[in-house]
Amino acid sequence: MHELSICLALLDQVQDIARDHGATSVDRIRLHIGPLSGVEATLIQQAYPLVAAGTLAEHAELIIDAIPVRVYCNQCGDETEVKPNRLLCGRCGGHHIRIVSGTEMLLAHLEMTRPDD
Template sequence: MHELSLCQALLDQVEQIARDHGATRVDRILLRVGPLAGVEPMLLQHAYPLAAAGTLAEAAELVIEPSGVRVRCSDCDAETDATPNRLLCGACGSFKTRLISGDELLLANLELTIPDD
């Protein structure tokens, strides 16, 4: 399962950040996932408990926030929303666009428990 290996890599990153900040626990993980990321959010959600077992993030809530597809037009320089299967400029209709967002798998936010010294 592709999503399980993604969860394991995510948790490696999360644990490193938590250790760097002296956290004893990870309470919440916010991910932003674009529709072109090649990741199935529901499968990621199901794989998470398996990957998180025995880590600082074992009891953390995993929140997956979808992100939209945005393109920049080479013809009119507009930045507009697009659909995953139709990356056309929303302003002029040109097909000469560059993807700005929609393919990301981004660790957007962590909530950590850090003990008082």
């Protein structure tokens, strides 16, 4: 389960950001995860409490937003949302496409508490 190591790396990043801002705790973490990222959101949710125990983010709410797969078609120039298992242009059906989104796992938002808040 590589999601455990992903969670460890995520928490390292979150704690570094929190410390850089002088935070005493992390209240909310928002991730964007695309279906082509190779990361299972449910496994991240399950691993998170184990990894976060004893950290600044121990009680943080973890929110995971599913990001759709979007492609740009080199044939018709349109950008469309497609299914992860059907990487064709949603407008013309062309297969000369470039994936625009859906492959990412991104730390999108972090809410923290600082002593002066």
